[in-house]
Amino acid sequence: MTALPRIMVAPNGARLTRADHPALPVSVPQIVDCALECQTAGADGLHAHVRDADQHHVLDAGLYRELLDELARRAPGLYVQITTEAVGRYSAAEQRALVRAVRPRAVSVALREITTEPDARLTRDFFAFCQEAGIAVQHILYDPADVQRLGALVADGTIAREGLAVLLVLGRYAQGQVSAPADLEAPLAALRGLGLPVDWAVCAFGPQETDCLIRAAALGGKMRIGFENNRINSDGRIAPSNAARVQELVARLATAEERIS
Numbered sequence: 001m002t003a004l005p006r007i008m009v010a011p012n013g014a015r016l017t018r019a020d021h022p023a024l025p026v027s028v029p030q031i032v033d034c035a036l037e038c039q040t041a042g043a044d045g046l047h048a049h050v051r052d053a054d055q056h057h058v059l060d061a062g063l064y065r066e067l068l069d070e071l072a073r074r075a076p077g078l079y080v081q082i083t084t085e086a087v088g089r090y091s092a093a094e095q096r097a098l099v100r101a102v103r104p105r106a107v108s109v110a111l112r113e114i115t116t117e118p119d120a121r122l123t124r125d126f127f128a129f130c131q132e133a134g135i136a137v138q139h140i141l142y143d144p145a146d147v148q149r150l151g152a153l154v155a156d157g158t159i160a161r162e163g164l165a166v167l168l169v170l171g172r173y174a175q176g177q178v179s180a181p182a183d184l185e186a187p188l189a190a191l192r193g194l195g196l197p198v199d200w201a202v203c204a205f206g207p208q209e210t211d212c213l214i215r216a217a218a219l220g221g222k223m224r225i226g227f228e229n230n231r232i233n234s235d236g237r238i239a240p241s242n243a244a245r246v247q248e249l250v251a252r253l254a255t256a257e258e259r260i261s
Contacts, residue, residue, distance in 0.1 A: 002106070002136050004165050004199050004222050005045030005079040007249065009038040011242040012049050013228030014057035014087045023241045024227055026051040028063065032070045035078060037243040038226075042250035045079035046071070047108060047224060059090050061101040068104060081106035081138065084114070092117040096126045103133055108167065110140040111150055124158045131160050138165045138201070142172050144190035151194040164196055167224060170204040170212055179204035181215040188219065207232040210249055214256055225249050 011025050011034045018024050025034040028050070035046045050063040064082050071080050082104045084095035092114050099107055107130070117123050130137050139159075141147050150166065153159045168187045171179030184202060191198060201222035204212035209230040213223040226242045233239050233248055 002079070004136075004138065004201055005043070006222050007043045007246065008045035008047050008079070008081065008201065008222070008224045009035070009043040009242055009246055010047040010203065010224050010226040010228035011035070011038065012051070012226075014049055014083075014085050016227065017055040021227060021231055021238070025242075026055045028067050028070060031067060032074060034242055035071060035080075036075055037241065038246045039075055039078055041243040041246035043225075043246045044077075045081065047081050047083060047226075047228070049083050049085070049228075057085065057087050057089075059084065059094060059098045061098055064098070064102045064104065068102070079106065080104070081108055081136075083108050085110065086113045092123070096122070099126070099135065100129065104135060106136040106138065108138045108140055110142075111146050111153075112142065115149070115153070120158070127159050131163075136163060136165065138167050140167050140169060141187065141191075142169045144186050147187055147190040147194065151196070154194075154196060161196060163199075165199040166191065166201070168200060168202050168216075168221075170202060171206065176206070178206035178208070179212050180208050181212050184212065184215055184219070188221075203229050205229050207234065207236060209245075210234050210252055213249055214252055217253060218256065223249065 016024055025031040048067060049057055050060055050067055052058045071078060084098055084107060095114060115123055139150055154161055170183040171177055201224050202213060202216035203224040213225060216223055225245050231239055239245050
């Protein structure tokens, strides 16, 4: 399986619209243009949500194929990951059906959503399909309990040890949905406690997003940044674009690396 990109941009997510920020991309052309801008700024991956004509999050195979085709044509070197996020709207069966229909290079799956299926064999078959099809799955984990659940599913063979990748989400259920670098300690300790080879990344909410990602990088992790989680720069100002968020992170990383050297 292909390793996670060092910096993945998540430019829109499932809940925000252009009413929340005029530069939030919702149409396929807007997402492609945003991806190119972020790639120029230093991102090497895209976490993609597609939207319908009313800007609603949809698990639409046709829209995803259109987006993936356009990105393959215009940004051939970019790692592109689609999402299966349920947003309280889609079932585990619909999430699995999307992945089978699209067969993307990479997909993110919230572990607590995909394992709601009463028949555990369906979950096992889904992950086996992804493994056989060469689809890189990034498991979205919200807390140490999710980490332990992942360990149990690897132990019983539902999820393969090979190519194991996760996203540690900091502050999703915190007061005010605001993250801090210290929020990484508990989930990362739980993840390392599994004793598994894991390619891991972090995303965070609020104005300390960049600080959280710099901390993750210092500990050997990768980073996901963008308007899905935060639209505020470290100075407290609203970022003009997703590319600006990437630029801030790249600049901070360069400064941190200079200090180390």
